[in-house]
Amino acid sequence: MTTAPTPTETPAPERNGGLLRGRPELGVSLLLLVLGVLVLTDALTMDGEFTQRGPVGPQTVPLIVGALLAVVAVLLAVDVLRGGRGEAEGGEDIDLAAPGDWRTVLLLAAVLLGNAVLIEPLGFPLSGALLFWGAAYALGSRNTVRDPLIAAVLSVVTFLVFNNLLGVALPGGPLMKVL
Template sequence: MSAFLALLGVLVLTDALTLPTDFTTRGPLGPKAVPVLVGSLLLLVAVLLARDVLRGGRGEAEGGEDIDLSGQADWRTVSLLSGAFLANAALIDLIGFPASSALMFWGAAYALGSRNYARDPLIAAVLSTVTWVLFNELLGVPLPGGPLMEVL
């Protein structure tokens, strides 16, 4: 694990240091600051972990979760969640982010056991529309609005 973290730290630092510096910056920090910090912290954690292991340190055994390991997987839930996600991916360009994400949010709630047929679609519609507005209007990340947003 320590070697993996060290390799990842070197990779992040190498990539960060090769970033172009011709970006327009808004403040004292440029685009390299966060990747260099993350890469440096990865290297620091790798060194500290290696030192601990070489000194005989061992991780504490996990207490486990409160689950029944002999139980079967709930493939119905997995299938419903996968279907909701794939439907979102297939419909996002056709009907837009708000409508396709509302279907996905409602489908996920249904798959996970919620059966409130009045509340769930309403929450899904509000959540997807607010997410679209936040990304599209405030963050400047264009998401497909679809025919519903063209009317607005």
């Protein structure tokens, strides 16, 4: 038989670390709200000469998306504060008790940041090869011959597809000046 908490007892989340303890969904709700406000602010402060063809202007979609993000954020926060919880991952190949692999996450973040810094001076073919090889290394591949070769081929093919077929100009860098 369970009994209701007496007035001197406090619910577990408040007693063990405050309102956010055991409620990570509130962080997601806050992130959605901030993103929604950012999108709404950006849409409302749009300036410039836009050509409007038809009844829908360039602000319409960002306003709708921003408003929906804010509404979903509020609804999620209300649901969580009323006791709603996200269902735990039910994957059969996932060990839910295992800690996060922060080394891999940090290596991938470093590779992406390095690509962002190096893409302009080196060009996409070289920085992209470093990106692909670095991502493979961060995810556990240690083949010192195969990985750089695949990374180089992927990078050059990606560059050629975007640059020549799709018409999206990527920086070629010194390698493309030689070729």
